[in-house]
Amino acid sequence: MNMAIAVEIRNVHLSYNTGRKRVDVFSGASLTISEHTVTAIVGPSGGGKSSLLNLVSGIARPDQGVVNVLGTELSALDDSHLADFRAANVGFVFQAFHLVPHIDAATNVALPLLLAGESRRSAVRQASDALDRIGLGARASHRPYQLSGGEQQRVAIARALITNPRLLLADEPTGSLDEQSADVVLDLLLQSATDRTVLLCTHDESVAAKANSVVRVTQDQVGLVAGL
Numbered sequence: 001m002n003m004a005i006a007v008e009i010r011n012v013h014l015s016y017n018t019g020r021k022r023v024d025v026f027s028g029a030s031l032t033i034s035e036h037t038v039t040a041i042v043g044p045s046g047g048g049k050s051s052l053l054n055l056v057s058g059i060a061r062p063d064q065g066v067v068n069v070l071g072t073e074l075s076a077l078d079d080s081h082l083a084d085f086r087a088a089n090v091g092f093v094f095q096a097f098h099l100v101p102h103i104d105a106a107t108n109v110a111l112p113l114l115l116a117g118e119s120r121r122s123a124v125r126q127a128s129d130a131l132d133r134i135g136l137g138a139r140a141s142h143r144p145y146q147l148s149g150g151e152q153q154r155v156a157i158a159r160a161l162i163t164n165p166r167l168l169l170a171d172e173p174t175g176s177l178d179e180q181s182a183d184v185v186l187d188l189l190l191q192s193a194t195d196r197t198v199l200l201c202t203h204d205e206s207v208a209a210k211a212n213s214v215v216r217v218t219q220d221q222v223g224l225v226a227g228l
């Protein structure tokens with residue numbers, strides 16, 4: 001099968017400098033991810049899973065090497081163009097949901113559209129439709145603290161997808177959920193891959209087993225262990 005490439009990482013070196021101490025995370029990592037696939041990123045704590053997502057989103061810049069995302073070489077973009085690229089192409093889901101606490105679910109989902117300049121009326125209508133589609137229509141006017149963890153994560157996914165990004169990055173999206181809620185959230189993420197490329201970090205083997213590909217990240221090594 002000839003698939004387009006969504007992410008290409010070539011000979012990437014990444015280190016963090018904290019005072020006098022330097023942490024080398026990647027020393028020549030390479031990886032290719034096909035479009036419209038779900039890739040699980042697994043590996044030990046501290047191995048570099050979040051760092052890999054940060055490279056792909058441009059939040060972390062490599063010391064050396066190429067990070068090409070959706071055909072764009074990220075090192076060619078300055079911070080402002082990188083922020084535009086991210087807003088247009090990348091959705092994020094985090095383990096801790098990161099919903100804004102004092103606004104309701106519909107407004108949380110509408111936020112990326114409001115930030116992109118859409119009218120409040122149109123943004124909230126689209127957000128309410130998105131919540132309907134994932135079975136949370138009746139919760140649209142609830143604030144995050146009035147929702148279960150699984151419901152909050154579904155709201156966070158709706159928010160990440162509201163701009164229809166080509167790439168969805170999820171960092172331990174099921175890590176703080178019970179098994180049943182985790183299954184619902186994972187299904188939502190998997191379904192979303194029909195229209196986009198999904199990368200998710202996970203400690204959970206059963207989550208990784210549902211992905212198309214599994215990438216193992218250990219200190220200094222990034223490698224495809226299964227899949228496309």
Ligand SMILES: Nc1ncnc2c1ncn2[C@@H]1O[C@H](COP(=O)(O)OP(=O)(O)OP(=O)(O)O)[C@@H](O)[C@H]1O
Pocket residue numbers: 016017018023025043044045046047048049050051052
């Ligand atoms: N901002 C930073 N400054 C210094 N070191 C950092 C920074 N961010 C991450 N590191 C270090 O880089 C290495 C990789 O961290 P990273 O968070 O990418 O790992 P991870 O696989 O996602 O870990 P976990 O599963 O525990 O979340 C670790 O040794 C970590 O301590």
